[in-house]
Amino acid sequence: MHSANLISGRTFRQVTAALAITAATCLAVPASAQESSDPIKLTLHDWTGQLITTNIMGEVLKKAGYSIEYVQADYLAQFAGLETGDLHIAMEMWETTGREAMDAATATGKVENFGPTGMKAKEEWWYPAYMKEKCPDLPNWEALKDETCAEAFSTAETAPKGRYLGGPVTWGGFDDERVEALDLPFEVIHAGTDAALFAELESAYQRKAPIMLWVYAPHWAPAKFEGEWVEFPEYTSECYNDPAWGSNTSAAYDCGKPFGEIWKVGWAGLKENWPGAHAAVTAFTIDNDEMGAMITKVDLDGMSVDDVVTEWMGANEDRWSGWIKQ
Template structure:
């Protein structure tokens, strides 16, 4: 009887263990994949919120648990390196390359590939300002005191005012002003929404404004204007003060441009191999993203509504991303 009780306990224990393993497995993922939530980071601009929610909702369709976590654009790498955060869907070549390279060099994060979108970020001015600063878009026109004053406000006069993005975006605009000896004062917008609200207000009044504009976005399509033509970016410009017109300072050039990358914790591919494959397969175009941002920022739709609409129209496409 003692032997029988031991056998019974052993069988019951095995069944309990089997049941526990079954419960912990994702609904459609293989038994080897974790049921822990995949944590995707959220930042402070509309396009990134859309990109991230599309990826998250696609992963949910594949049976994964997903968690959205608000995180600082550059400081998020500390969490990605420890595995406390898992996926960042937008790291822009224009502003995030240095932070991304430093993080991947640790071996704790990896680049999951391009998003398919091409990034451009630079100083931008409305077309009507060329009358007051006819040398534009050449950056050297900004060195003229009369031109700078044309972009001034009561708070910055006689210096011109440049409205930069939120401080968390990086971009080295303060350093750029100093290294190129521009008579401008950098003022940082508190949020993405505040940045474009100020553009809308100034444009309607034909008031002076010079600000950070980025693409993909609706603004370059809605408003007539141009990006300032700074000296072309090179790695040496940011890394070697001797490069460029100012041999004593770095950042004497424009911002870089190029890919928008997906990046994340190096453990994703082992913990959630199916999700890893889907994240790498994710791709959107600038035109698609610009149209979705327009729906949110200009037409008043919620991010979730726009994502749901995109999912409905593109099911054959995203289904391929999660296909086994």
Template sequence: MTHARPAAAILSALLVATTLSVAPARSAENDDPIRLTLHDWTGQLITTRIMGEVLQKAGYNIEYVQADYIAQFAGLKTGDLHVAMEIWETTGRDALDEATATGKVENLGDSGMLAVEEWWYPSYMKELCPGLPNWEALKSDACAEAFATAETSPKGRYLGAPVTWGGYDDERVEALELPFEVVHAGTDAALFAELESAYQRKAPVLLWVYAPHWAPRKYQGEWVEFPKYEKACYEDPAWGSNPDMAYDCGKPRGPIWKVAWSGVKDKWPGAHKAISAFSVDNDEMGGMITEVDLDGKSVEDVVAGWMERNTDRWSGWIK
């Protein structure tokens, strides 16, 4: 992961304490708060709040902490942070591997969701860029111009995610010699507001879209098919079409992982068991994200509805 921040700024760079919720202790091993990290996309807020609510039902003291997606690993290693509910195979694998190799961070298994994060375009753009979804279509000047804006012309414009998400898009453009300029959205909301606007106007747009999410459910479109990811692509410049540069392939795909400070299993063994048992699938999560982002419901209300509908399920996690 290229955008990780220095570990020296653990608390000042990545910790902002937010909501503190306390439930009457029933089965918790101690009263110390379990700190769950919150990030900047809707699905992660939902999974974290669900886990927090379930742990509260078991009597645990829960604290939610706003944290940078990659920089949070510094706090997980030291035990300043305790649980991160979504580390995506697509963008977080490098940081996860480094952290777990220290023995200070533990992978608690997959969340039940499978991640896709890749360049995406609306179906109406295929007429303007023949050859899609094959990535090589993007190498033509005509396709670049089809995706260009006044600011990037004659280069095409690719709207990437917030820089803190990682993903190596700038490196990918350079390694694959694509005539595109990467422009990073400031927030998750800005990213999809631009998609909404472009799609309604049938305007050119090429951007980072991920699943589980409402966007690929609502809009007709496709992900660009880059050379299939292999670990060597990110590590060995000799791999792939560009013998001198890494990242000449697409992003990896795979599970969304749950991770924790390695001390959780000893300090809160019941919580450790519950977090390990947590599981939701893509369709379920996509529906909840839709309720928040498109239907205007609050995360808290959507989580409360899920808790009410799934009592038997989450009760099994904390038995």
């Protein structure tokens, strides 16, 4: 009786499929028709936390319909690409090591500081608590000037000088300059990778072997191992830029590393080309405890970065969906 008003099963399936395609298409493009369809390029570096923050941001932008590319880039040299617009977003620029490069780039007007990530950075010379027996005046940095203390941190390749295991040379940090400026009887040896740095800490700690190295937070190491950061003269911008400042009036870097924010930075054209993405990156925030837990899952529990990011996305949908509704 009502056959004239019915749609055949086949036709119904065709209409349903067409509607599904249309809906998918709507979800696959940014909300603003004016936004560029070009891929947004996010930089990847060589430490676990940065890979996590970058992949989280990339997945969030994908949810908003953007095309994403990940580009391996040098931590400090990336600013050349950010200034030209060949790279677009760098999710972690640490106050401790990258402030000068960031300030120089933003001063050109071609790079924008998108604000803090919510994480607080600490990077400094670190030693296990068991080394205090051999160098009891630590954490005061002046204890390292004592030859007996320095020798306690030596290895066959550096003796009688102490050995300081720094991060990969691409991280910056001015440790070689710090040793010279403070006249420390130490030799700086740079680890090849982030993984090598902390593998050596694991090995030394298990054997109660001497080690002084670059440790940073947020990270699992300060939570897993008992130890302390060396207390150098407090950082000021003058320390890095004015040799007359500090205990050595003829050399800069006679102080510790700065502490502070971990920043999000990127190409100044991001806001004009992808305003929705710009709003999402600006809104992104994660704290030290949350990041430390995710780094632990990758570095200690054997999960992949992709799996940790997927888990985080599933548990925090209300949070990240708010970033893309800005």
